[in-house]
Amino acid sequence: MSDELTFMMGEFEAVFPTDRKYASNHMWGQQRGDHWRFGFTAYAVRLLQDVYFLEWDVEAGRELRDRQQMGAIESKKAESDLFSPLHGTVLKFNGVLMDDPSHINVDKYTDGWLFDMTGDGSGLMAADDYIVHLNSVWEITQKTIKGQLNQ
Amino acid sequence: MTIHAHVVISYGQSNNPTKRQLESVLAERLAKLDGVTTLVVPNLYDLAPTSSTIQRLKTLPGDLIVLGWLYDRATHWILDRNGVLGKFGITELPIDEDDEEELDSSLDGDNEASADDMARVIDERPALDRTIYSLDLRKTPDVEVFVDEVERIVSIAAQSRPQPLLDWLQGEGTAEQMSRYLGEPETTDDATGRRWYPVIDFSRCTNCMECIDFCLFGVYGVNGADTILVEQADNCRKGCPACSRVCPENAIIFPQHKTPAIAGSPANAGGLKIDLSQLFGGSNAVTEAANERDEQLIMAGRDAVGMAVGIPKRQSGGRATDRDELDNLVDELDSLDL
Numbered sequence: 496m497s498d499e500l501t502f503m504m505g506e507f508e509a510v511f512p513t514d515r516k517y518a519s520n521h522m523w524g525q526q527r528g529d530h531w532r533f534g535f536t537a538y539a540v541r542l543l544q545d546v547y548f549l550e551w552d553v554e555a556g557r558e559l560r561d562r563q564q565m566g567a568i569e570s571k572k573a574e575s576d577l578f579s580p581l582h583g584t585v586l587k588f589n590g591v592l593m594d595d596p597s598h599i600n601v602d603k604y605t606d607g608w609l610f611d612m613t614g615d616g617s618g619l620m621a622a623d624d625y626i627v628h629l630n631s632v633w634e635i636t637q638k639t640i641k642g643q644l645n646q
Numbered sequence: 647m648t649i650h651a652h653v654v655i656s657y658g659q660s661n662n663p664t665k666r667q668l669e670s671v672l673a674e675r676l677a678k679l680d681g682v683t684t685l686v687v688p689n690l691y692d693l694a695p696t697s698s699t700i701q702r703l704k705t706l707p708g709d710l711i712v713l714g715w716l717y718d719r720a721t722h723w724i725l726d727r728n729g730v731l732g733k734f735g736i737t738e739l740p741i742d743e744d745d746e747e748e749l750d751s752s753l754d755g756d757n758e759a760s761a762d763d764m765a766r767v768i769d770e771r772p773a774l775d776r777t778i779y780s781l782d783l784r785k786t787p788d789v790e791v792f793v794d795e796v797e798r799i800v801s802i803a804a805q806s807r808p809q810p811l812l813d814w815l816q817g818e819g820t821a822e823q824m825s826r827y828l829g830e831p832e833t834t835d836d837a838t839g840r841r842w843y844p845v846i847d848f849s850r851c852t853n854c855m856e857c858i859d860f861c862l863f864g865v866y867g868v869n870g871a872d873t874i875l876v877e878q879a880d881n882c883r884k885g886c887p888a889c890s891r892v893c894p895e896n897a898i899i900f901p902q903h904k905t906p907a908i909a910g911s912p913a914n915a916g917g918l919k920i921d922l923s924q925l926f927g928g929s930n931a932v933t934e935a936a937n938e939r940d941e942q943l944i945m946a947g948r949d950a951v952g953m954a955v956g957i958p959k960r961q962s963g964g965r966a967t968d969r970d971e972l973d974n975l976v977d978e979l980d981s982l983d984l
Binding site: 518519520521539542543548550552562564567569572573574575576577578580632636640 | 904905906907920921922923925926927928934
């Protein structure tokens with residue numbers, strides 16, 4: 496893999512390759528011809544930990560608004576709805592994950608990709624901008640998690 | 647032979663052959679067990695309260711062991727809504743290693759109300775003298791696991807209720823009658839179509855009325871004692887789980903929803919899982935619920951109302967108690983562009 500940047504989540508070193516772009520909802524996006532391939536960043540995977548349930552609410556071919564809900568994920572410790580990182584059309588979901596979503600944990604930047612979609616990726620961030628974004632949200636993320644844990 | 651408990655097997659909604667196979671093998675096996683009768687019924691969730699199956703279930707005395715393709719909580723509260731009442735039986739199906747921590751925590755809470763001092767609707771009810779055990783058939787394809795668990799429950803039932811359950815036969819029952827009921831599974835038959843409606847977990851519900859204020863389709867009502875109930879189940883909009891998102895106690899279950907937390911998963915009953923949706927780009931649950939409701943209003947040819955109607959009071963700062971640190975954090979989160 497090419498160069499990468501790191502962000503410390505406490506003791507955990509989250510790594511972000513610079514060969515791709517990043518969305519603020521913690522997905523990476525890599526341009527492949529006329530479309531983008533998206534997957535979870537190391538930051539998202541660290542928050543989720545062991546993924547064991549992934550489901551998409553929309554079918555390939557469907558046009559989505561930016562931030563439209565498109566699926567749900569559940570891990571050992573957490574759950575989340577999933578939202579489109581762009582306005583565009585989903586072309587394909589990664590079938591490998593349907594059988595074994597744990598690839599998200601193992602190969603997040605390669606075989607654990609989530610879906611391909613068309614759309615304007617000009618709003619996506621470069622890795623260094625994403626690190627700046629993480630700096631701004633890391634504290635609130637920690638507080639949110641602790642807040643929920645203590646409920 | 648003495649009957650200690652009644653086994654009920656509820657069909658899945660689909661005709662999935664794998665599911666049908668497990669259902670029929672289980673029915674044959676369980677019917678042969680000592681101390682139980684076995685009744686095979688259509689999908690419990692789809693049955694109308696007036697159906698012959700529900701009427702039949704209401705006549706079964708003693709402990710029930712209900713096997714179906716739903717989370718235990720969902721099965722329990724579907725029966726409850728139909729007047730088949732009982733204490734929530736704790737089952738011991740082996741679970742994935744990954745779930746062990748959740749199991750410990752859910753046992754602590756007895757799978758009932760959490761350990762705070764909130765008054766739950768169930769507290770107002772008279773104590774029930776029988777237990778309903780719900781088993782989720784999705785847990786394993788292994789028939790023996792379910793047979794073992796049913797045997798375990800029957801032995802508990804036998805200890806707690808030594809006298810035989812014969813009244814359901816309306817009399818002593820001749821040998822011929824007994825043999826008709828014992829050894830073979832019995833099947834009830836009601837035509838069912840797929841339904842979609844909320845089921846209330848009264849061990850969590852505090853009767854706060856947020857759901858009745860929020861739903862604009864007239865699903866909810868109150869009974870003579872002003873307790874919330876799902877009055878017009880079939881007014882509910884197929885696929886819409888919005889009211890479960892506004893429920894502050896996670897007491898509203900949509901058994902067929904794909905998200906485990908909404909379908910009644912035990913791990914989420916105690917709020918044990920962290921919800922990362924806001925961090926992953928979602929709006930908060932109430933905004934999402936309002937959007938889902940608008941979608942349904944528009945589909946029904948009505949006007950969208952957005953956040954203008956029936957939004958939980960806790961969202962508008964009307965909460966009586968002081969705002970705590972978490973409230974502030976959540977507000978902070980809302981204002982961030984995540």
